[in-house]
Amino acid sequence: MAISVETFFLSPESQGTLQAQIQQMIAEGILSGRFRKGEKLPSSRRLAAHLGVSRITVTLAYTELLANDYLTSRGRSGYFVSDNAPVPPDFTPPEKGEETVDWSRAIGRRFTGGNTLEKPHDWASYRYPFVYGQTDPALFDHSNWRLCALQALGQKDFTALTADYFDQDDPRLVEFIARNTLPRRGIIARPEEILITLGAQNALWIAAQILLTQRRVAAIENPCYYALRDILNQSRCHVAPVDVDKNGMRPGQIPGEADVIFATPSHQCPTTATMPMARRKALLKRARAIDALIVEDDYEFEMSFLDAPTPALKSLDTDGRVIYVGSFSKSLFPGLRLGYLVGSESFIREARALRASVLRHPPGHIQRTAAYFLSLGHYDALIRRIRKALSERRAVMQTAIDENGLRVAGTGVFGGSSFWMQAPDQFDTVETAKHLQSQGVLIEPGHQFFQGPDRPTHFYRLGYSSIAASRIGDGIAKIAQAFDGN
Amino acid sequence: MAISVETFFLSPESQGTLQAQIQQMIAEGILSGRFRKGEKLPSSRRLAAHLGVSRITVTLAYTELLANDYLTSRGRSGYFVSDNAPVPPDFTPPEKGEETVDWSRAIGRRFTGGNTLEKPHDWASYRYPFVYGQTDPALFDHSNWRLCALQALGQKDFTALTADYFDQDDPRLVEFIARNTLPRRGIIARPEEILITLGAQNALWIAAQILLTQRRVAAIENPCYYALRDILNQSRCHVAPVDVDKNGMRPGQIPGEADVIFATPSHQCPTTATMPMARRKALLKRARAIDALIVEDDYEFEMSFLDAPTPALKSLDTDGRVIYVGSFSKSLFPGLRLGYLVGSESFIREARALRASVLRHPPGHIQRTAAYFLSLGHYDALIRRIRKALSERRAVMQTAIDENGLRVAGTGVFGGSSFWMQAPDQFDTVETAKHLQSQGVLIEPGHQFFQGPDRPTHFYRLGYSSIAASRIGDGIAKIAQAFDGN
Structure with missing residues (x-):
C-alpha cells in the first residue's frame, strides 16, 4: 500500500531545517503507527512538489531515514517503511478510571505555595x-558559545560528555574557577574547596540543607531574594529577618542566636546596595562573636561597571566562616544552570555527597562548554x-x-x-x-x-x-x- | 617590553585545536597577570617557528584575540596586549589562617557515609x-548527537537555550515523551503529569522527598539499587526490605504499614529478574489493599532484546497509584542527566515546586538536544x-x-x-x-x-x-x- 502524499504537511510552527522537518514527520508517522511496515512512500519528486521544497531536500531526508533503518529502498521502485523500523506498542493502555488515591493524605510534604516570580513566560x-x-x-556571544559547545562535543571530549562522574565535577572547569575566577574576587581556593552546582539556586539550597535544621536560626536580609525564603522554609529552621539600609545588612541587628547569616554584600538583592568595607568587617566580627557562618551570595559581581568590584567578603575571611556562592547565570545565561560553592573542605565534602544523592552532577557537556568559553577568553x-x-x-x-x-x-x-x-x-x-x-x-x-x-x-x-x-x-x-x- | 617567545609552550595534555590552544595560552597569560598591558607579543612567524605550528594558525589565534580585545595591533609593529584587556585583581588575598570554625558542630545534617559505587574513575x-x-x-551515535546539539544551539532556539524556565520544562521534549516514549510502555499521560528531572536519581530523590516523612514506611527490594537506600535514609523514613526471588519483589511480604513501595518490575536491580504479569497484578492488588503508592523505576526498558518488553506496571494502574520513573541515561549516556517522572497531577505539581526550589530546571540546551535526537528517529x-x-x-x-x-x-x-x-x-x-x-x-x-x-x-x-x-x-x-x- 502506498502512503498518500496528502497525509504529509509541514507545520508552520516547526523549527529546524526543512530536511529535519521532513525526516521528523516520517519518523513520527512510523513511530505512532500511522505508517506501517512495507508501505510505500511518495516519490521524492511528488513529495517535494506537494510540500513546495526542493527535491534534493526530500532525497536527503529519505537517505538519512534509510541509514537509520526507518526506510528501505527497492531500487527504482522507491522507498518503503523498513521491516526493521521501530514498531508502535501493540498493547493498548487501559481506560483511565477515576483516581482513587487520596493525594491530600499521600503527599507527606508540600512544596507548592512558595514565592514564585510573577513574570509572563512570553x-x-x-x-x-x-x-x-x-x-x-x-548581547550574547552566540557564535563563540556555539564553537565551544562544538569543541566540547568532539571525540576527544567523549568521556567528559557522556561519563557518569558520580560525585565529581569537570576538572577543567574547577581548575579555571580556582585559578582565574576566584582570584578576581580575592579568593584563593583549592579544588577540594569548590563544588559545581546547578546554578546559584542549587548552591543556596545545598548550603541550607547542610547547615540548617529545625533547631537552628537563619538570619536573612529584609528585603531579600524571595526564593531563598522558600529554601529556608523547606529546611524548617527559624528565620530572623534583618533590615537592610543603604549600606546593606546591619550587623548589629543580627540576633545572637543566628547560626547562619545569608548575605549579598556586593549587590544587595533587591536594593542593589553595596556594603562598604567597614561594614563588611563589622559583619565578619559579628559573625565571629556569635559563632555564626555566613553564606555570601556574590551574584552579579561581573556587572560592576561604575567602579571596580570590591573583593568578596570571602576574601576577608580567615576563619573559614564564609561560604561563597558564585554563578554564571547572570553573566552567561540562566538556562545554563551553572554555579558553584566555595567553602572549607569539611563543608564541601558534605555538599558533594548531598548533590550526588539529589542529582549526581551537572551535565558534563555543559561544564565542558563553559570551561572552554571561559578559558578561551570569550567570557571576559x-x-x-x-x-x-x-x-x-x-x-x-x-x-x-x-x-x-x-x-x-x-x-x-x-x-x-x-x-x-x-x-x-x-x-x-x-x-x-x-x-x-x-x-x-x-x-x-x-x-x-x-x-x-x-x-x-x-x-x-x-x-x-x-x-x-x-x-x-x-x-x-x-x-x-x-x-x-x- | 616584549614578551619572550620562550615563555610560550603548548602542553602535551592540551585538547582542542592548535589555534584554540594558542589563544588559551595567551588569554590565560593575560588573565593571570604574567603578560601586562602594552607588552609586545612575538611575531606570528617567530611564535609559529617556536611552537612548531603553521604561521596561519598563530595569525588566526592573534586575530581572534584582537576581536576579543585582548590584543591590539599597531600596524606593522605587531601585536600588543590591549589596554582594554582584562586585568588581574590588584588585591592580594590574605594569608589563610587556621580555620576556627568547628565543623563538627556547624554541620547540621551529614550526607557523607552513604553507599558509593567502588568503580575507578579511569x-x-x-x-x-x-x-x-x-x-x-x-556504540554511541556521536555524529547525529552532534548535529542535534548544533541545531539546538541555533538562533531559532536561542530562548530554549538561554531562558530561565523557572519551574517549566522544554515543551518539545515533554510532548515527545508523552506522545512517543510513554505509549511504548503502555502509558498515556498528559504533559501536566510529566516532569523532566536531572536523571533517574533525581526523580527517585524527588519522589522520596514528597511521599516520605519520619513517620512513614518505605518498602524496598532486597537487594536493590544502593543509591535508593541513601535517598531513603535522608528522608528519615522507616525502611522495610522485601526479599526478591527470581520473579522479583514478593507482594505478600510487603508489610501492611508500607506507605510507598519502590520497585523495578521490568528489570529488577541488580538481579535482572522480570516480574511476570500475574505477580504485577498481585503487587498492584497488595498496594491497593494497604493503600500504598508504588514508585516504579523502569530503568533499562529499552535494552530488551531477547523478547519484546512487557508494558510498564504503570500501564496497569487505574488508581493513579503508580509513579513512574524513566531515564535516558542507560540508552543515551549517563552524563546527559535526563530522566522524567510520570504521575498524577497533584503529585507532579509538588514535584515541580520542589525541583524549582532545588535546581529550577534541567539545562535548556540538554533538553532541546534530546528532543531533536528523539524526534528525528536517531534515538530508535x-x-x-x-x-x-x-x-x-x-x-x-x-x-x-x-x-x-x-x-x-x-x-x-x-x-x-x-x-x-x-x-x-x-x-x-x-x-x-x-x-x-x-x-x-x-x-x-x-x-x-x-x-x-x-x-x-x-x-x-x-x-x-x-x-x-x-x-x-x-x-x-x-x-x-x-x-x-x-
Whole structure:
C-alpha cells in the first residue's frame, strides 16, 4: 500500500531545517503507527512538489531515514517503511478510571505555595520588558558559545560528555574557577574547596540543607531574594529577618542566636546596595562573636561597571566562616544552570555527597562548554560588552527616571542591572504592574522580597538587562503615568 | 617590553585545536597577570617557528584575540596586549589562617557515609571493564548527537537555550515523551503529569522527598539499587526490605504499614529478574489493599532484546497509584542527566515546586538536544544498534560463563546489560574485585546492594555494556581463575 502524499504537511510552527522537518514527520508517522511496515512512500519528486521544497531536500531526508533503518529502498521502485523500523506498542493502555488515591493524605510534604516570580513566560514579546535576570540575545556571544559547545562535543571530549562522574565535577572547569575566577574576587581556593552546582539556586539550597535544621536560626536580609525564603522554609529552621539600609545588612541587628547569616554584600538583592568595607568587617566580627557562618551570595559581581568590584567578603575571611556562592547565570545565561560553592573542605565534602544523592552532577557537556568559553577568553570579552551596554542603558534609565520624577529607592555603587524603585505609599505595585502589562510594560512588584505580615506594597524593581536603550524612555514615561496619582 | 617567545609552550595534555590552544595560552597569560598591558607579543612567524605550528594558525589565534580585545595591533609593529584587556585583581588575598570554625558542630545534617559505587574513575583504561551503566563510545551515535546539539544551539532556539524556565520544562521534549516514549510502555499521560528531572536519581530523590516523612514506611527490594537506600535514609523514613526471588519483589511480604513501595518490575536491580504479569497484578492488588503508592523505576526498558518488553506496571494502574520513573541515561549516556517522572497531577505539581526550589530546571540546551535526537528517529536507530551489540555480547558472555563454570544468580527474560552472579560462599567479592583489578579486570562486588547487618558478600555483577565482545572470553576466564578455590 502506498502512503498518500496528502497525509504529509509541514507545520508552520516547526523549527529546524526543512530536511529535519521532513525526516521528523516520517519518523513520527512510523513511530505512532500511522505508517506501517512495507508501505510505500511518495516519490521524492511528488513529495517535494506537494510540500513546495526542493527535491534534493526530500532525497536527503529519505537517505538519512534509510541509514537509520526507518526506510528501505527497492531500487527504482522507491522507498518503503523498513521491516526493521521501530514498531508502535501493540498493547493498548487501559481506560483511565477515576483516581482513587487520596493525594491530600499521600503527599507527606508540600512544596507548592512558595514565592514564585510573577513574570509572563512570553516576556520577550513585550515592548518594554523591565524584567530582571534574563539574557539579551543582542548581547550574547552566540557564535563563540556555539564553537565551544562544538569543541566540547568532539571525540576527544567523549568521556567528559557522556561519563557518569558520580560525585565529581569537570576538572577543567574547577581548575579555571580556582585559578582565574576566584582570584578576581580575592579568593584563593583549592579544588577540594569548590563544588559545581546547578546554578546559584542549587548552591543556596545545598548550603541550607547542610547547615540548617529545625533547631537552628537563619538570619536573612529584609528585603531579600524571595526564593531563598522558600529554601529556608523547606529546611524548617527559624528565620530572623534583618533590615537592610543603604549600606546593606546591619550587623548589629543580627540576633545572637543566628547560626547562619545569608548575605549579598556586593549587590544587595533587591536594593542593589553595596556594603562598604567597614561594614563588611563589622559583619565578619559579628559573625565571629556569635559563632555564626555566613553564606555570601556574590551574584552579579561581573556587572560592576561604575567602579571596580570590591573583593568578596570571602576574601576577608580567615576563619573559614564564609561560604561563597558564585554563578554564571547572570553573566552567561540562566538556562545554563551553572554555579558553584566555595567553602572549607569539611563543608564541601558534605555538599558533594548531598548533590550526588539529589542529582549526581551537572551535565558534563555543559561544564565542558563553559570551561572552554571561559578559558578561551570569550567570557571576559562578553562581560566587557555586557558592561558597556548596561552602562549606556543605565545612563538612559537614570535620565528618564529623573525627567519623569520617579523615585529611586536604591542604587548600587558598582552598577548592576536594575534599579530598586519606590512608588508613592498608596500604590500597590502588583496592581500597577498588571495595569502596565496591558500596555506592554513589564515591571516587577516588590512585595515578594519582603518578609513578614506587613510587607510594603509600594516598591518595585526595574531591570534593564533585556530592554534596548531606545525603548527605555517611552517605557519609563508609561510607568510614570501609571504612578501619577492625579 | 616584549614578551619572550620562550615563555610560550603548548602542553602535551592540551585538547582542542592548535589555534584554540594558542589563544588559551595567551588569554590565560593575560588573565593571570604574567603578560601586562602594552607588552609586545612575538611575531606570528617567530611564535609559529617556536611552537612548531603553521604561521596561519598563530595569525588566526592573534586575530581572534584582537576581536576579543585582548590584543591590539599597531600596524606593522605587531601585536600588543590591549589596554582594554582584562586585568588581574590588584588585591592580594590574605594569608589563610587556621580555620576556627568547628565543623563538627556547624554541620547540621551529614550526607557523607552513604553507599558509593567502588568503580575507578579511569575504568575505561582497564582491559576487561565488566562495569555497569557507562557508555560505549563504539556504540554511541556521536555524529547525529552532534548535529542535534548544533541545531539546538541555533538562533531559532536561542530562548530554549538561554531562558530561565523557572519551574517549566522544554515543551518539545515533554510532548515527545508523552506522545512517543510513554505509549511504548503502555502509558498515556498528559504533559501536566510529566516532569523532566536531572536523571533517574533525581526523580527517585524527588519522589522520596514528597511521599516520605519520619513517620512513614518505605518498602524496598532486597537487594536493590544502593543509591535508593541513601535517598531513603535522608528522608528519615522507616525502611522495610522485601526479599526478591527470581520473579522479583514478593507482594505478600510487603508489610501492611508500607506507605510507598519502590520497585523495578521490568528489570529488577541488580538481579535482572522480570516480574511476570500475574505477580504485577498481585503487587498492584497488595498496594491497593494497604493503600500504598508504588514508585516504579523502569530503568533499562529499552535494552530488551531477547523478547519484546512487557508494558510498564504503570500501564496497569487505574488508581493513579503508580509513579513512574524513566531515564535516558542507560540508552543515551549517563552524563546527559535526563530522566522524567510520570504521575498524577497533584503529585507532579509538588514535584515541580520542589525541583524549582532545588535546581529550577534541567539545562535548556540538554533538553532541546534530546528532543531533536528523539524526534528525528536517531534515538530508535541507536537503541536498535545497542540492542544488537548487547545481544551479541550477551551470547558471548553466556558461553564464556558456561565454559568457565561460573554461576549465574539471576538472568533477565528480556536481556539487559548485566548478569547477576554468585561466587562460592566463602568468597568476599570485594577482595576478589581488588585482586582482579590488579589484573585489568573490573567486576562489581554485590554486597552494597543488600540491606541489613548480614549482607551476603559472595554476589557480584558483570556488566557488558562497555566491553568489546572480543575481550569477554579472556576476561571471564580470569574471573573464573580468581574464584577457583583450589
